Amino acid sequence: MSSLLYSLGRWAFRARGIVVGAWILILALIGGGALLFNQGLDNAISIPGTESQAALDSLSTTFPQVSGASAQVIVVAADGDTVTDLESQIEASVDALSDLDQVAGAVSPFDENVSGAVNEDETAGLISIQLDGETADITADTKDALRAEIDDLKEALPDGAVAELGGQLFSNNLPTLSIVELVGVAVALVVLILTFGSFLAAGMPLLTALLGVGISMALIFLATAFSSINSTTPMLALMLGLAVGIDYALFIIARHQEQLRGDMSAEESAARSTATAGSAVIFAGLTVIIALLGLGVAGIPFLTTMGVAAAAGVAVAVLVSITLIPALLGFAGDRLRPKPKKPSRRKRKAHAAAAASAEAPVAAPKAEHRPNRFFTGWVRAVTRFPIVTILAVIAVLGMAALPALGLRLALPDAGGLPADDPARVTYDLVSDNFGEGFNGPLIVTGSIVTSTDPLGLMDDLKNEIEDLDGVVAVPLATPNETADTGIIQVITDGAPDSEETKAVVAEIREMHDYFLEEYDVDLSVTGFTAVGIDVSDKLGNALLPFGLIVVGLSLILLTMVFRSIWVPIKATLGYLLSVAASFGIVALVFEYGWFADALHVSQGPVISFMPIILMGVLFGLAMDYEVFLVARMREDYVHSGKARESVETGFVGSAKVVTAAAVIMFAVFAAFVPEGDVNIKPIALGLAVGVFVDAFIVRMTLVPAVLALLGEKAWWIPRWLDRSLPSFDVEGEGLHREIELREWPTASSTDIVSAEGLFLAGARDPLFAGVDVSLPDGGTLIVSGSREASVTALLLTLSGRMKADDGKLKVAGYVLPVRTASVRARVAFVSLSEALDPVRTVTDALRESPRIITLDGIDTVTDAVTRRNLRDALSDAQSEASANERPLAVVVGTAFPDALAEVVPGAAGAVHVALTFSDLSHEAEVPA
Template sequence: MVPPPGAAPRPPVVTLGGNGAHPRGRKTTVYAALGQWCFGNPWRILASWLVFAVAAAVLAGTLGASYGAALSTPDSEANRSAEVLEDHFGSVGSTINGTIVLKAESGVNDPAVRTAMTELLATVDAIDEVTVSSPYGRDGGRRIAVGGPGAGKYAFADVELSRNFNVDEAGPLGLEIIDLIDASGLRSMDGVEVEMGGSWLARQEPPETEAIGLAFAVFVLIAAVGSVVAMGVTVGTALVGVGIGVLAITALSNTVTVPEFAPTLGVMIGLGVGIDYALIILNRFREWVGRGLEPQEAVGAALDSAGRSVVFAGATVVVSLLGLLLIGLPFVAGIGLSAAVTVAIVMVGSMTVLPALLGLTGDRMTTTRVRGITAAALVAVALLGFGTGIRPLLAALPAAAAVLIAGAFGGNRNPLRRILGHREPKALRDTAWYRLSRVVQARPWLFALGGTAVLLVLAAPVLGLRLGFSDEGNFPPDTTTRKAYDLLAEGFGPGANGPLFIVAETSAPADLGTLDGLSGALNQTAGVAFASPAVPSPDGGAALIRVQPTTGPQDADTESLVHELRDNVIPATLDGTGVDALVGGAVAFQIDFSDFLSGRMLIFFAAVLGASFLLLMAVFRSLIVPLKAVVMNMLSIGASYGVLVAVFQWGWFGSVLGIEAAPIEPFIPMMLFAVLFGLSMDYEVFLLSRMKEEYERTGDPVNSVADGLAATARVITAAAAIMVVVFGSFVLEDNRVVKLFGMGLATAIAIDATLVRMLIVPSTMELLGARNWWLPRWLDRIIPNLRIEGELREQSQRPA
C-alpha cells in the first residue's frame, strides 16, 4: 500500500483478529473466521437462531406486552401536581383517560336518552380500574353544555383509568367500551350520536404498509444483485432479525417504559437497516468471487471488508440510540432501547445468518430461472395487495406457489426451468457512475455550492420548528376518537379536549377561600374559557380548580396560557398566602415534557456529532473528511427536519397524505438524529473507505474519487431506494408518530444517498484533493487506527 505523500508512520492497527493462517498465506481475522465458519456450518447457525427465536417467542408470549404511556418529567410542575392529585383525589388528571361524548337533538335529559346513557356509564364504571364521572351525577352539571345553540344537547362523561393500567390494556378496553355503546341502543335513536374519545383508548391497527416496502425491495434487489436467490437471502436475513427484534421489544416492555408504537418503529428501522446491511455484505461477497476467491473464502473476505463497515455503522446506531437513556426520561429511553435492541439483533443476523444462507444456496446464488423470477414477481404483487388493502391481489400468492410447483417437473424441457442470462458487468470506468463523478469533478464549485444551497433551502422551515404533542384532532375523520373530539369542541369549545387542573394542598379552611379567589382571577385571564370554584378533596387535604382554555390542546396559545398561569397569574394571586398551586393535567404534562427535551436536544446533538468526528478521524486518518461528514450530516438531517415541519406542522400536502397540521412530537428529532446518524455513517464509511483504498493504492486524488464512487454507487443507490420505500410506506399508517418517523427517515436517506453522496462528496473531494487525507503527524501518532476496509484486500486484483 502506498501511503499519502508526507504521511507520518502509522500507529498500530486496531483489529479484532486472530493469528490463524489464511488459505492464501494471509492472516485470518475474527471477521473472516466468523464468515467462513458460518458458511461451512449453516445448519448449526440456523438452528441456533431458531432456538433463539423460539425462546424469544416463549418469553414474549409468557410475559405479554406491557406498554407504558407515562410522560413523567423529573421534578416538573405537572409531575408534582399529579402526585398531589393521586394522593388526595385518586385517578383525577391521569394521563391515561378518555371521554364518552353524547349529542342528542332532543336533549341529553330526554328520558329515553338519559336512561340508556346512565345504564351505559354504570356498566363502564363497573369495569376494574376504571372510574366514570357522569354528567348525570352530583357534580355533573359542568359536563352538560349550556348557552349557545348546543345548550342541553351535548354532554360528556370522563373515563379515568388508574395508574396501574397499561397502554396495551387500554386499546382492548376501548374496543370493549365501543361494544357497550353499540349494545346500549343509543346509536339507533334518531338524532343521537355517541362516540368514545381518548387517544389511549383508540383502536390501534397493526401495521401492514411495510409489505409495500418489501414488494418494492423484491424488484430492486433482483435488479441490483441479478438473482432471485440472492434477493431471497437478503430479505430473509432482514426478516429473521426483525421478527426476533419485535419479540424482544414485547418482552422488554415488561421491564422499562415502552410506548405502544415501539414495535412498529422496530419493524420500520429493522427492515431498512437489515436489507441495507445484508445487501452491502452480499455485494462485497459477489465482488470477491469475481476476483477469483472460492465462495467460502469470499464470505470471509466480505465480512472482513463490508462486514466491518456494517458492524461499525450498526454499533454507531446502537450507541446513539442508547445515548437517549442519558436524557433521563423513561418514555424516551424506552423508545431508544427498543430501537437499539432491534438494530443490534439485525446487525448480528447480517453477520451470521447471511453467511450461513450463502453456504446453503451455493451455486444457485448466480442462477435465475424463469420460475423463480415469475414467482418472485407474484409474491411482490401479493405483498403490494396486503400493504395497500387491495385484497384481490393476494391471489398472486397461491399463483406463485403454483408456478414453483409447475416448475419442479419436466426437466429442462419445461420453459419455467429455463435459466436466464446475466449481463456482463462493465469495467468501473465504463459505468455511468464513473462518468457522473467525472462530470461533477469537472465543475466542483457548481455542484458543491448548488447542492449545499438546495440543502439549506430544504432545511429553512426548521427555523419555525415547534415541539409539542398532537391531539385527537389529528386522528382520521372516520374514527370514533376524532368524532368524539369534534363533538366535544362543538358543544363545549376546543379547550374542553384539554382541561387544566390547578391543585394545591390545603392546611386550613381559609386556604379554600384563597383558592376561590384564584378561580376568580383565572376567569378574568385571557385564554381561559372557564375556571371552576375550588373543589376540596375527600380527605380535606387539597383542593382542585378545573380550567378550560379557549384553545385546543395542541394550540400554541394553550402552551402560552400554561406559562402565563405559572409565571404570572398564580404567583400574583397567591403571593403571601402560604398556598402553593400547581398547574397539571395531560396538556401540562406534554408541555413540560417538550420543554425538558428542548433544553437537552442541542447537548445530545453535539455529543453525537463530536463522537462521529472522532470515530471518522480514527477510521480515515484525516481531519477534513470527518469535518465534512459532520457538516453534511447536519445539513441532510436538517433538510429532513425542514420537510417534516413543512408537511406535518404547516400542513403542506396534508390533504394528499392524510395529515393534519400540528406540532412535531418532541422526541422525534432526537430519535431521527440517532438513527440517521448511524445510517449516514454507513454510507460514509462504505463510500469513503473505497475512495481512500484507491487513493492509498494509486496516490491519484482525482481518479480515486471516481473509482470509489463507481465501485459503491450501485449498491448505495439500491440500498437507499429500498429504505426510502420501506420507510416511506409507513406514511400510509394512521399513527401520526409512525408517519413522522417514516417520512423523516425516507427523506433523509433520499437526500443523503443522492444529493450528498453522489454530488457534494465528489465535488468537495475534488476541490480538496490530497488535502482530504491530511492529518497532523503528532495526532496521527496518538489516535488509534480503526481499520474498516479489513485485512483481506488484494491490491493486485481490482474489480473490473
C-alpha cells in the same frame, strides 16, 4: 477486527448448518418466552423531575379520583332540540357507567357541582368519566364495556341525536401493520433482484432481516415482563430492523459477488466479505446503536427505553449479518457467481470481420465487465465544476430546511387519529360544540391544608384563574374529601397542543409566587396536556447536547476511519444539512399541509421525540453511506496517489451498492407513512427524506465535489494526531496485509520474530531505518546502539507497543501492527530502568508464560548479584518453557552488547542488531 471477522466468516461458511440451526433455536426460545411472559404494551408517560409529573404523583395519593386515566362522552341533540331534552337518557347512562369495573365515577353534564359541561346554546353536553388507574392499567374488558354502554345510549337517544366516546383513554391506538408496509419489502426485493441479478441472492437479505426483526420483536415483548414499554417502541424497532437488516446483508453479499467475479473460491470470498464489508457493517451498526442509546440524554424513561429497544434491534441485525449471511453463502456455494457479461455488439462484429478475413482462426472476444456509464457520467458532472455543485447543494438544502423554523412538537392526542376513528370523531365534536380547549383541560392543584375556609379558597383561586388571558372556563374547583388538597380544572381557548395553551401553562406557573404569598397555596399545573408540554420542552432542551454528542462522535469516528481532517468535517456538515432538510420537509407536510392528504397524514404538531430520534438514526445511516463511498475513494488514492481520479474510480466502484441500499431504506421508511402509527408517521417520513437527501444529494453529489476540490489535501492529517488516534480498519486493509504476508518470510519458517526494512520516523531524524531481523523460536536477540531512544523504540515496535511507519514485521506468527493485541498478549515488555526490584519484576512477567520477554534498560542494572539473579531467572524460565514445548525467546536492548554474557543466557550466540546513525543504516550480525 477484520482478522477476527475473517475467521468468523470462514467458520460460519463451514459450519453453516450449526449457524442456521442456532439462530432458529434462538428465535424459538425468545419467541416462546415472549408468548409466556408478555405483559402488554404501556402508553403511560412519566417524566421525572418536571412539575407536572410531581403534581401527578402527589394527586395519586391525595386525590386518587382525578389522578387516573379519563374518558369523556359527548352527546349532541338533534337539530331543533336541546340536550336538556335528553336528560333522562344521559342520567341513566351516567349511572350505568358509574357501576362499571375500574370506573371511579361518571359525572353528568347536569351535575350542580360542575359548570360548563353544557354548551351555551344547550345543544351538546359532556359526560366526564374518571377511571381507577393509569391508562396502562385499564383492561380491554373495561374499554369494551364503556363502548357497549355508549352503544346503548345511542339506541336510547331519538333520531338525529349523537353520542360518541373518546377522551384521553382512547387518544392513542395500539399500532398495527397493514398491507402498505409490505410495499416497502416488495420494493426492496425488486431492488435486490436488479442489484444481484439472482433471486437466490436477493432472497437472503430479506430472510435474514425478517429473522432479525422477529428476534428483536420477541425481545421487546419479553422485556415487558420487567419494564413498561411504549406501543411505539416495537414499530420503531420493526422499521429500523427491516431497513438496516436488509442493507447490512446487501453490503456483504455485494462484496461477495464482486469477489466471485474473479477466480476466488466461494469459501475464501465469504470469509473476506465478512471481514471487509462486515467491518463496515459493524461500524455503521455501532454508530446507530450509540446514537440510539444517546436518547437517554433527554432523561425521559420511555424515550430511553425506546432507544435501548431500537438499538437492540440494530445489534441483532448486525449479528445476523456477520454470522448467518456467510452461512447462507455456504449453502449457495458457486451458484452466486455472476455470469460474465457478453462482449459488446461492436466487438462481436469486429471479431466476425477479423475471422472472415484471416486465414488462421481468431480467438473469440472475451466477456467484459464494463463500468456503469450512468455513475461515471454522474460523478464527472458533479466534479467538473465542484464549487458550483457545492453552492447549488447548499442552496437547495438550505431552502428545504427553512420550513423547519415553524415545526411544532407535541405529544399526540385524539386530534391526530384518522378522521373516522371514534375518538377523533369525539374530539372534533367537542371542538365544534365547546371549543378545542375542552379536549385537553389543565389541572391546577396544590395543598390547602392550612386553609380554614377550603371552599372559599377554591372559589377565590377559580376567580383568579378565570381572569387570565386564554382561559375560557373553569368548570371545576373543589377540595378533596379531607380538605387538604384542591384541584382546579382549566379550559383554555386553544387546542391541547397549541401555543395558546402552552402560554396559559407558562402564565399560571409564573404566578406561583403570587399564589403562595396571597393565598399560602403552592400550586402546580399538571394533567395530560401539561405533561405533553413538559415532555416537549424537556426534549427541546435535550436537542442541543444530543446534537453536540452526535456531531462530536461523528468527527472522532470518521477521523479514526479515514485518517483525515477535512473528510470528517465535510461528512459532519453534510449530515447536518440532511437533518435540517428532513426537518423542513416534515414541517411542510405536517405543519403546512403540503401533500398531507396524498400521504394520508393529519396536519398539526409532530410527536415530540421525532427530532431526537431522527437525528440519532440518520446519523448512523449517513456515516454508513459515507464509509462505503469514501473508503473506496481512499483505497484507490492510497494505491494510485491520484486524488481526483480516485474520487471518480472510488465512486463508480461503490455507487451501485450505495444506491441500492438507499432505495431500500427509503422504500421501507416511506411505507410506514400512509398507514403507519400516528407516532411513527413523522419519524418515518423524516427518515425517508433524510435517507434520500443524505445518500443522493449529500454523499453522491456534495461529497465527490468537495473531495475533487480539495484534492490531496482531503487526506491530510497531522502526524501527532494520526499516532494518537486508534485505528478502525473498516475496509479490511489489515486483513489484506495479513493475507499478503501469509507465506512470508517462508511457508516453513519457524522464526518467532521476522522483520524486513523496518522504519520509524522521529521528531527530526529517523529513530531506526532499514532494520531486518530473523530470530529463531527460543533464541536471543540483542539490539544495541548508542542512542537510547532508538533502542527503546525498536524494542517497543518488536513487542507490539509501537507502530513502525514502514516495513514488514511478524511476531509469534502475527502480522504487526494488524494483530497488536495478540502480540501483546504473547510478548512481555519490562522496563528495568523503572523497576524497583528488577528480578521480581522479570519474575512476575515470566509467570504469565510469554513466548517472548523483552528487556529494556538492562544497562541500568549494575549490581553483580542482581545481574546474576536475572540470568538465573531467565535460564530457569527458558528450561521450563522448553520442557513444555513452548520455547521462550529473549529480546534485550543495550548500549554495551559485550557485557551481556553475565546477565542474558545465550548472549554469546544471539542474533545481534546494531543500530548506527551516521547514515541511518543498521548492521545485522548473526553468528554462525
